[in-house]
Amino acid sequence: MKHLLSIEELDRAAIERIVGEAERFAEVSDREIKKVPALRGRMVLNLFYEASTRTRSSFELAAKRLSADVVNFAASGSSVEKGESLKDTILTLSAHKPDAIVIRTPWAGAAELVSRWCSAAIVNAGDGKHEHPTQALLDVYTLRRRLGSLDGCSLWIVGDVAHSRVARSNILAFQKMGAKVTVAGPPTLIPRGIEALGCDVRFTLKELPSADVVYALRMQSERMTDSWVPSMREYASLYQINGRRLSPRQVLMHPGPVNRGVELSGEVVDSPQAIITEQVEAGVVVRMAVLYELLSGGPVRGPVSAPEPQLA
Secondary structure (H helix, E strand, C coil): CCCECCHHHCCHHHHHHHHHHHHHHHHHHCCCCCCCCCCCCCEEEEEECCCCCHHHHHHHHHHHHCCCEEEEEECCCCHHHHCCCHHHHHHHHHCCCCCEEEEEECCCCHHHHHHHHCCCEEEEEEECCCCCHHHHHHHHHHHHHHHCCCCCCEEEEECCCCCCHHHHHHHHHHHHCCCEEEEECCHHHCCCCHHHHCCEEECCCCCHHHCCEEEECCCCHHHCCCCCCCCHHHHHHHHCECCCCCCCCCEEECCCCCCECCCECHHHHCCCCECHHHHHHHHHHHHHHHHHHHHHCCCCCCCCCCCCCCCC
16 A cells, blocks of 8 residues: 555455554553654654644654654645645655655645655545545444444434535445445535445434444534525534434444534533544554555554663
8 A cells, every 4th residue: 555545445455454453553552652663764744734633643643653753744834825835835845755744635636636746655634525534444443343343333424424524434434344324414414426425315313213323523614605504503403413312322423523512412422322532542543554554565463562672
C-alpha cells in the first residue's frame, strides 16, 4: 500500500490486516514507555487546512509513538493566507523530504491530487464531503472489539449524511466487513442516489429498534449554505438519538465532536451503550498501523518490541 486515499482501495483482507496491526500496537499504550522504534528516522508531515482535534492529535501521537519525526502545518498563519495554492504549498513542503503527508482539506479529491505532486506516502485525513478512511478503520476496530464480528450486524447511520465524509467511508467499510447498513435522516440530508453504495435509506426512525449499532452524525452547520432543515429544534424532535429511541441492547457511536442536545441527548452520550471514548482511543493505534504499513514495507509480525532504555 503506497497511499491511503479511500476505503474503496481496501478489500476486507486489507482492512482486517490493518485492524490486526492496530491490536498489536494497542499493547504499547499500556506500557510505561509508550514508544517503539519502528519508524525512527522517518518524517511525517501533518498538513491541515481545516480545524481538527481528534484526527490531528491522534496522527501526531501515532507518529511519535512510532519514533518518527513530526512536523505540524496549519493553513492559518502560513503562506496559504497570502494566496499560495495547494500545489505550491505541497511542492514547498516536499523540499523537506517528508516520508508521509497526512492531509485534511475542504476540497473533495485533494488527497488524490497531492499524491501525484510528490513522492511521499499520502494519508487522506478528510477531503471535503468525500471520505475519511482512517475514521472508518478506527470505527471497524472499535466495533470489532465490542461485538467480535460485524458479519450480519444491522448498522444505522443517522443524521447529516449529505455533508459527512465519515458516512461515505463507513458505509463502504462496514459493508466490506459484512454489516448491513441503513442511512436515515431528513430527505434534504440524504444524498440522491446513495443507494448505489449498497445501503438502504429511511427518512424516519420508526425501524431504528431493529439496529444493532446506531451511528449518529454531527449536524455540520459550517458546511450548510442553505436552510437544510427548518430548525435544529425540529431536527432534534424527529432525529435526535435519546433515551426513548436507544434501547439498552444497542451500541451507540459518533465521530465527534458531539452537539449535545442536537443529534444526541446528554443521557445517551454518557450511557454504557456509548463507545464514543473508545473510538477516540482507537484513533491512535489504528493510525499507528496505517503509518507503519505505509512506511515500513510490511505488516507487524509478532510482539511489538519496546525500545531499549537510553542513558541520559
